[in-house]
Amino acid sequence: MQMSKRISSFQCSPIRRLVPYSRDAERRGIHVIHLNIGQPDIKTPKEAINAINTYSEDVIAYGVSEGELALRESLCKYYEKYGVSVTPDNIMITTGGSEAIQFAFMTLCDPYDEVIIPEPFYTNVSTFANIAMVNLVPVTSQVDDAFVLPSIEDFEAKISKKTMAILLCSPNNPTGHVYTKTELLQLLELCKRHDIFLIVDEVYREFCYDGESFTSVLTFPEYKDRIICIDSFSKRFSMCGSRIGAIVCYNKEVLDSAMKLAQARLCPPAVEQVAATAALTAPQEYIDDVVKEYERRRNTLVSAIQEIPGCKLSRPKGAFYFIVDFPVDDAERFAIFMLRDFSYQGNTVMFAPAEDFYVTKSLGKTQARIAYVLNEDELRLAGKCLAEGLKAYRKQVMGLR
Structure with a gap:
């Protein structure tokens, strides 16, 4: 067949x-x-495992499409540690960070629109782009340069009428590079100039070494209307099978549009959201x-x-x-x-x-x-x-x- x-x-x-x-x-x-x-x-933190073991609901029922309020409120407190101020209305819980990226592509892009991405990148993004019929446009980083961000001129040269966003991962999967505040600011200025979005996958934000500091894209409020942050519990709390992620965004139109996709898939996993909420109570x-x-x-x-x-x-x-x-x-x-x-x-x-x-x-x-x-x-x-x-x-x- x-x-x-x-x-x-x-x-x-x-x-x-x-x-x-x-x-x-x-x-x-x-x-x-x-x-x-x-x-x-x-x-996995014992707090998360205990929450699963003591789950007492008689029915594992549908939840709200944007994710349970308790989890979104807990995430707001968590982000405060990184100098980020958000409300539960700025957060949508997704079925893993993978769904968050797919939602971002399908919300921002029409078929055959373009997203610029530094390569090498997390390989499954290719499949997410194919699902959304989005063309990935690469800007190449080099092992000999420690995979630092290619020049802004290289990015700008790839921008076309079909460009809707630039996608980063920081700290980076697969290279391990951590993008600096200066690098992020340069990209945000570029996005503002061309009226496009910057999507940043921050699921590894805790994992910085040798005194390297992490800067969240959410700490640039002057660019907040064009920022989409991708997050996940998988690696931070060793909860890969829980499939709990998030979109964090100040742009109400983006989240309202993504809600149409969230409602179609009904809700993120119910018990796993309880576990994720508990994981956020684990000690530092x-x-x-x-x-x-x-x-x-x-x-x-x-x-x-x-x-x-x-x-x-x-x-x-x-x-x-x-x-x-x-x-x-x-x-x-x-x-x-x-x-x-x-x-x-x-x-x-x-x-x-x-x-x-x-x-x-x-x-x-x-x-x-x-x-x-x-x-x-x-x-x-x-x-x-x-x-x-x-x-x-x-x-x-x-x-x-």
């Missing part, structure tokens, strides 16, 4: 499409170390300890990969990912080799090939996104597996010594 032309143009996620190879490796008794996906092994020590742990994990894996001859990476300043450029002919081919044809003392590594983290098809072919969300022992072993796997791949597949 023939499928739609629309779905035929979608890509399978490079984060998950090699899962059949990893499952086959595990069936063969190989321990697969998953660096491909941002699934932390950090425990929970977040502080998690950030310190991720910084240690970053240091461990970055150091291990930097010792591998030929590997190139930029030390991430935030989030819990980085891009590595391997000395190989094809990162996806290397990833399959690691899962199908290689093991080191019964262990191997799974990572996400980075080619589909770019719009520009000539880029990312030898790169991978690495997630350092596992404990340090696993990450040390992952570094050893990658070192030995590269030697084997270059010799067996590429014919090099």
Whole structure:
């Protein structure tokens, strides 16, 4: 049977499409170390788990489309820590940050309108754009420049009559770059000049390292009518399966328009909103300890990969990912080799090939996104597996010594 032309143009996620190879490796008794996906092994706050365990409603009923008031009020208090003043009316709870991005695209853009995005970017944004029939227009950042924001002139050169927004992620997935106050201000001035929106995915805002400071796009009130902030509970509280996200926006017209989409999907998950509200009551020590742990994990894996001859990476300043450029002919081919044809003392590594983290098809072919969300022992072993796997791949597949 023939499928739609629309779905035929979608890509399978490079984060998950090699899962059949990893499952086959595990069936063969190989321990697969998953660096491909941002699934932390950090425990969810006990406050959130207790809220689920003590949920006492007799019926799990439909909620309000914009999200429960208790959660939106709690988020207002949370944002105060970042110098952000919002009301519950500025917040719409979504089914994960993914739905928030989709809502933003479909609210701002008509079919074939354009959104400018620095590449590499979170690969699933391509699918969100395809769903909304939006064209992503890339501005390329470089590993050799630590993935800093490309020049404003580069952005301005990509603006057309169809441009509706610029989309950022800060701290960045997949590069780990944290955009500065100056960089954000330059983009906001550009957006004002061309009457477009700035969408910023801030789901990793807590995770900044080496004394790096985070600036929320919501702290620029003079530009508030053209700002859309994307948020999520998944990574901050290790609640990836809860699928609770948010749009935070001062622009009433944007939220009123997005409400048409929110009402069509009825409501965000009910029990998970209770858990998310409870998670916000976790002590600050929970977040502080998690950030310190991720910084240690970053240091461990970055150091291990930097010792591998030929590997190139930029030390991430935030989030819990980085891009590595391997000395190989094809990162996806290397990833399959690691899962199908290689093991080191019964262990191997799974990572996400980075080619589909770019719009520009000539880029990312030898790169991978690495997630350092596992404990340090696993990450040390992952570094050893990658070192030995590269030697084997270059010799067996590429014919090099």
